[in-house]
Each structure stands twice: as C-alpha cells, then as structure tokens.
Amino acid sequence: MVLHAKIRSWLTILGIVIGVAAVISIVSMGEALQQDMTSQLGDLGGDILTLTAGASKAQGFGPGRDKSGGGSATASEEEVVVDKTDLQVLKGISDIKLLDTQIKGSADVYYVAEKGSVNVNGVDPATWSQITTSEIAEGRMLGPSDSNVVVVGGKIANGFFDKNLGVNQLITIEDKLFRIIGVLDDTSTSIYMPINAAYEILEDKEKGVYDSIVIQIKDEDQLEQAIDNIESKLLISRHVTSDKKDFTINSNAQSNEARAEMMGSMTTFLTAIAAVALLVGAVGIANTMFTSVLEKTKEIGIMKAIGARNNDIMTIFLLNAALIGLIGGLLGVVFGFMLSGVLPALMGDSGGIMGRMTSAGSVISLSSVFLALGMSVFIGIISGVVPAYQASRLKPVDALRYE
Amino acid sequence: MRQNSTILRLQNVSKIYQMGEVEVPALKNVTVDINKGDFVAIIGASGSGKSTMMNLIGCLDLPTEGNILLKDQNITRLSESDLASLRGKTIGFIFQQYNLIPSITAFENVLLPMEFQEIGDNEANQRVKKILEIVGLTDKGHHLPTQLSGGQQQRVSIARSLATDPEIILADEPTGALDSVTGKQVMEMLTNLWKEGKTIIMVTHDLNLAKYAHTTIELKDGQIIKINKRLR
Ligand SMILES: Nc1ncnc2c1ncn2[C@@H]1O[C@H](COP(=O)(O)OP(=O)(O)OP(=O)(O)O)[C@@H](O)[C@H]1O
Ligand SMILES: [Mg+2]
Numbered sequence: 001m002v003l004h005a006k007i008r009s010w011l012t013i014l015g016i017v018i019g020v021a022a023v024i025s026i027v028s029m030g031e032a033l034q035q036d037m038t039s040q041l042g043d044l045g046g047d048i049l050t051l052t053a054g055a056s057k058a059q060g061f062g063p064g065r066d067k068s069g070g071g072s073a074t075a076s077e078e079e080v081v082v083d084k085t086d087l088q089v090l091k092g093i094s095d096i097k098l099l100d101t102q103i104k105g106s107a108d109v110y111y112v113a114e115k116g117s118v119n120v121n122g123v124d125p126a127t128w129s130q131i132t133t134s135e136i137a138e139g140r141m142l143g144p145s146d147s148n149v150v151v152v153g154g155k156i157a158n159g160f161f162d163k164n165l166g167v168n169q170l171i172t173i174e175d176k177l178f179r180i181i182g183v184l185d186d187t188s189t190s191i192y193m194p195i196n197a198a199y200e201i202l203e204d205k206e207k208g209v210y211d212s213i214v215i216q217i218k219d220e221d222q223l224e225q226a227i228d229n230i231e232s233k234l235l236i237s238r239h240v241t242s243d244k245k246d247f248t249i250n251s252n253a254q255s256n257e258a259r260a261e262m263m264g265s266m267t268t269f270l271t272a273i274a275a276v277a278l279l280v281g282a283v284g285i286a287n288t289m290f291t292s293v294l295e296k297t298k299e300i301g302i303m304k305a306i307g308a309r310n311n312d313i314m315t316i317f318l319l320n321a322a323l324i325g326l327i328g329g330l331l332g333v334v335f336g337f338m339l340s341g342v343l344p345a346l347m348g349d350s351g352g353i354m355g356r357m358t359s360a361g362s363v364i365s366l367s368s369v370f371l372a373l374g375m376s377v378f379i380g381i382i383s384g385v386v387p388a389y390q391a392s393r394l395k396p397v398d399a400l401r402y403e
Numbered sequence: 404m405r406q407n408s409t410i411l412r413l414q415n416v417s418k419i420y421q422m423g424e425v426e427v428p429a430l431k432n433v434t435v436d437i438n439k440g441d442f443v444a445i446i447g448a449s450g451s452g453k454s455t456m457m458n459l460i461g462c463l464d465l466p467t468e469g470n471i472l473l474k475d476q477n478i479t480r481l482s483e484s485d486l487a488s489l490r491g492k493t494i495g496f497i498f499q500q501y502n503l504i505p506s507i508t509a510f511e512n513v514l515l516p517m518e519f520q521e522i523g524d525n526e527a528n529q530r531v532k533k534i535l536e537i538v539g540l541t542d543k544g545h546h547l548p549t550q551l552s553g554g555q556q557q558r559v560s561i562a563r564s565l566a567t568d569p570e571i572i573l574a575d576e577p578t579g580a581l582d583s584v585t586g587k588q589v590m591e592m593l594t595n596l597w598k599e600g601k602t603i604i605m606v607t608h609d610l611n612l613a614k615y616a617h618t619t620i621e622l623k624d625g626q627i628i629k630i631n632k633r634l635r
Contacts, residue, residue, distance in 0.1 A: 299504055303515070304487065305461070305490065306490075307516050308491075309484040395464070396463040397463045400502070
C-alpha cells in the first residue's frame with residue numbers, strides 16, 4: 001500500500017520469479033527431452049544388439065580390457081577386434097535374424113568449391129536399411145547391389161554447404177565420387193555408404209575387421225537368452241573365459257534404460273535446485289509480509305476502528321500475499337520459457353544429453369503453466385498465513401498508538 | 404423535541420494499564436450516562452484519562468472492571484467480530500491526526516468503512532459523493548491524503564466517520580492539529596451533525612471548544628470530578 005513498500009515487493013516477487021522460472025524451464029526441457037527420447041525409442045527396436053571389441057565399460061578397469069597385454073588370454077599383444085571370424089560364428093546362431101557389419105570414421109567431403117568434415121559410416125548395404133532406425137526423407141535407402149552411392153544425413157543435404165544437396169547429386173569424399181541416393185529424415189552430418197566403399201575411404205581400416213556388428217534378433221521377448229547364447233558362443237570362438245571377456249554386447253533396451261535412469265536423476269537434481277529456489281522465494285514473501293504487517297500496524301488499527309473484522313484484515317493480507325505469488329508466478333512462467341529456449345543453446349552442442357536438449361528444444365505445456373501458477377499462489381498464501389494472522393489479531397488501541 | 408434515552412452507559416468502569424510490573428490506573432470507577440442526541444465534551448488535563456475513556460466508549464479497548472452498555476448491549480461480553488460490526492455501524496471516529504490511509508484516494512478513504520459492511524457498490528459510491536458534498540470536497544475525491552491540506556484531510560476524516568451513517572461520532576482532539584480558523588470550521592461541521600441528530604462525543608483540553616458542547620464531563624486523575632449540563 002505504501003509507496004516505498006512497492007520496491008521491496010518487487011524484490012520479493014523476484015524471488016518467486018526465479019523459483020518459478022527454474023521450475024518451468026526444467027520441466028519443459030525435461031518434457032522435451034522425454035518426448036524426444038520416446039519418439040526415438042518408439043521405433044528403435046528393443047531387438048537390436050551391438051557387438052564391439054573390448055570389455056564393456058561397466059566391467060571397469062580390470063584385466064581383460066583391450067590392449068592390457070599382461071594377463072590377457074589372447075596370448076598376443078595385438079589389438080582386440082571384431083572380425084570375419086566373429087561374423088561367421090554369429091551367422092551360425094539361430095536366435096539371430098539379421099547382421100549388419102559397420103565401420104566408421106571421419107572423412108573430408110567436397111562439393112563444388114567447398115570442403116567439410118563428416119562422419120562416414122560403412123554399413124552392410126543388404127541389411128542396413130532393415131536394421132537402422134533412421135528414416136528416409138527423400139530418395140531411397142541403400143540396397144544390396146549398391147556400390148558408389150551414399151545416403152546422407154539431413155544436415156548435409158540442407159545447410160552444410162552453401163547450396164542444398166539433393167538426390168542424384170554428386171559429391172566427392174576424400175578422392176572418390178559418390179552419388180546421393182537418399183536423404184535421411186534427421187539433422188545429422190553422417191554419411192552412410194556400402195562397407196566395401198568405406199574401406200577405400202577410411203584407409204586405416206583393415207578389410208574384414210569391423211568396428212561393430214549390429215545384430216537383430218528374431219524374438220524380442222527372448223532378448224536375455226539371445227544375449228547369453230551369443231555371448232557363450234563368442235567366448236568359445238574367441239578362446240576367452242567370461243571374466244576375461246574381450247568384447248561387449250550392448251542392447252538398445254539396456255542403454256535406453258540407463259539413459260532414462262540418468263535423465264531421471266538429473267531431473268531430480270534440477271528439481272531439487274528449483275525447489276530450493278522456490279523455498280527462498282517463499283521465505284522472501286513471508287519476510288515481506290511480516291515487515292509489511294509492522295509497517296501497516298497503524299493502518300490496521302484505523303481499519304479496525306472503522307469496522308474491519310479480524311477476518312477482513314486476514315483476507316486483505318492473504319490476498320496481498322497471493323497476489324505477490326501470482327505476479328511472481330506469471331513473470332516466472334514467461335522467463336522460464338525464455339530460459340528453456342536459451343539455456344541448452346548456451347551449454348553448446350557438446351553432444352550427450354545437453355546436445356540432445358539443444359535439438360529437442362522446449363515443450364510448452366499448458367499443464368505446467370497452471371501447475372507453476374497454482375504453486376506460486378499457494379506459496380504466497382502459505383507464507384502469508386502467519387503474518388496475516390498476526391495482523392488480524394492486533395488490538396485496535398495498540399495498533400492505533402503505533403507510530 | 405429530543406428524547407432523553409440513554410445511548411451509552413458506563414457503570415463503575417476502571418481501566419488499569421499493565422506496564423511490566425507497574426500498574427497504571429488510567430480510569431477509576433467511572434459511572435456516567437450519555438443521552439442520545441447529546442453533544443458531549445470530555446475535558447481535563449493531560450494524562451487525566453480522556454483518551455482512555457474515548458477508546459472504551461469506541462469499543463477499541465475493553466475495561467479492566469465495570470460494564471459498558473452501548474445501545475443496551477454489554478460490549479464486554481461481545482465477541483471480537485461482533486464488536487467490530489457494532490463499531491462499524493454505530494460509531495464514527497475522527498482522530499486528531501486524521502488517520503487517513505495514505506495510499507488510497509480521499510474518495511476511497513470515505514468508501515472504506517462501507518466495504519466492511521454489507522452495502523452495495525452502487526449505493527456506497529452514491530453515498531460517498533453525497534458525503535463529500537456535505538464536507539465541501541466534491542472536487543477533491545481523487546486526491547491522495549498527502550495532496551490535501553490539514554483542514555481538508557480532517558474534513559475527509561469527518562466524511563469517513565459519516566460513511567455508515569452512525570448514531571455516534573467520537574472525536575479525539577479533532578482540531579488539535581489545525582489552526583483556529585480551520586478548527587472553527589470543523590467545529591461548525593460537528594455542530595451541524597449534532598443538529599441533524601447525531602450524538603457527538605468530543606475530547607478536548609481547549610475550554611473554548613468545550614463551549615460548543617451541551618454536556619461537559621471533566622476528568623482528573625482518572626475520575627470524573629464534574630458533569631456540567633447546559634440547558635437549552
Ligand atoms: N497504553 C498505555 N500503557 C500504559 N499507560 C498508558 C497507556 N495509555 C495511557 N496510559 C496512561 O494512562 C493515563 C491516562 O492517559 P490518557 O491517554 O487517557 O490521557 P489523556 O487525558 O488523553 O491525555 P492527553 O490530553 O495528553 O491526551 C496516563 O497516565 C497515561 O500515561
Ligand atoms: Mg489523549
């Protein structure tokens with residue numbers, strides 16, 4: 001009510017604004033990420049396994065890790081790899097439906113007078129189109145008889161070079177000419193080509209050795225058994241015991257679970273921060289209310305003298321607190337959405353979760369807006385209750401005498 | 404002619420202020436009846452208990468002992484919210500320091516008492532306009548209290564005391580902060596209200612102002628030493 005009280009009110013509101021903005025941006029980023037992930041998980045088969053060389057990270061730094069020389073059962077100092085032999089073993093396993101051998105590396109690509117660096121993926125042209133989760137936006141996927149053709153990521157077609165690329169256009173990768181036959185429906189800067197062509201581009205790759213073998217199993221429900229079976233067959237063929245395993249089988253289902261778990265704990269952490277921010281806001285409101293009760297003691301006395309009941313005084317102060325909460329909440333929602341748009345970009349496209357946040361953007365959901373507003377009004381009222389009660393209980397004479 | 408019914412009755416009223424260990428007796432065994440339609444001045448030296456008596460009459464405070472009957476209701480037995488209602492409907496306050504709410508306009512200050520009663524918005528607004536006209540401030544309604552002179556503020560405060568059309572007007576040193584000319588205007592306004600049938604109870608230490616009243620109650624050390632009724 002009093003003019004100079006207004007500035008302090010704005011500071012109080014700021015506390016709530018920060019809290020609500022934090023909550024909104026966290027919730028909306030989290031929601032965006034979740035939507036992004038579920039949309040990817042939806043078609044990302046739980047029936048896909050990936051075989052790579054070396055012990056899994058989960059098994060840590062124990063013996064059996066690749067290149068760890070001493071104690072390795074594979075008697076040699078050679079690098080542990082996945083190669084043709086493993087492919088043959090896998091082909092003999094009945095649980096398996098399809099196999100896709102892959103190598104990857106980076107290469108320079110030229111178009112007209114421009115040059116850029118991209119990820120080159122050599123894949124089995126016969127099976128890749130059936131195993132991959134990528135979708136084609138334009139043209140077609142690789143086929144069994146393809147040789148010097150590529151499928152490019154969406155970013156390469158649009159925005160990578162000054163001129164946009166399309167199907168049937170020619171690009172030079174390292175020193176070879178390739179024809180684009182398809183553009184993927186994504187924003188990646190990856191190029192997919194038949195593995196034999198990739199061996200010629202990525203010169204450090206040895207023919208018959210793969211970076212990974214992607215496995216599609218027949219029955220998704222039998223995932224665990226299939227993994228066990230594949231593992232035991234490979235252990236035999238590679239002459240290692242299970243505690244010195246020199247290969248890793250990742251399942252999409254498992255890594256997705258791990259990712260979801262990590263996301264969950266991150267969300268919890270951020271939510272805790274937001275909760276603290278809101279708590280600070282609440283304390284701020286309570287503090288402002290207490291001082292304003294003191295400041296307005298005389299006015300309370302006057303109002304009681306002219307007929308205000310305890311309830312009237314209580315209502316006035318509670319409404320005031322709720323209003324502070326509401327204004328703070330509204331501003332917080334606005335800032336929160338601005339923040340959730342800007343934050344991921346600020347953190348940079350560093351890949352991983354943050355990188356995915358960048359591409360996921362933010363999702364504005366009406367329910368989170370109402371939740372935030374309801375919450376801030378509630379906080380306002382809660383932190384106003386005690387001061388308001390105190391104000392309402394003041395004795396009229398005492399309040400009137402107050403200067 | 405005016406009927407001589409009692410509107411306010413103080414029976415053996417004592418008020419003791421507790422200041423830590425010390426008890427300060429401000430009123431001692433005061434008994435007095437005030438008639439409806441009377442113009443009463445409470446006079447006495449500083450510290451004699453005038454304001455204390457005023458606060459008790461206005462239901463702003465309760466006596467330590469004794470009973471106060473306002474319109475035949477014993478205020479010592481009323482609940483806090485009944486007391487507030489009674490105060491709002493029956494008594495209008497005029498303070499020495501005006502006591503307007505500084506953050507709202509003159510119009511809103513006059514409107515405020517009606518907000519605490521069940522009076523419709525339309526009716527309330529009409530009344531504020533009418534009352535502001537009576538106190539001669541029709542064109543000042545949108546002013547904040549700080550944008551008004553002392554005399555104007557006191558007139559707003561008189562207007563506010565009239566908002567709920569109370570039977571009793573209580574004025575504690577209503578001209579105390581005003582110069583003699585403006586003070587005289589205020590006293591004339593009170594006299595007019597009295598003529599219209601209001602009961603006026605005024606505290607003053609100025610014997611010249613006490614002459615406006617028809618009953619003078621003189622306090623000394625918390626006791627009534629003289630009640631003077633002037634015949635009309
Ligand atoms: N809240 C209080 N606590 C303690 N003592 C008080 C309180 N209010 C008044 N008193 C004491 O009660 C006595 C009467 O005070 P009161 O305010 O009624 O005097 P007054 O006649 O209005 O004086 P003045 O003309 O100066 O306004 C004084 O001795 C005063 O000190
Ligand atoms: Mg006094």
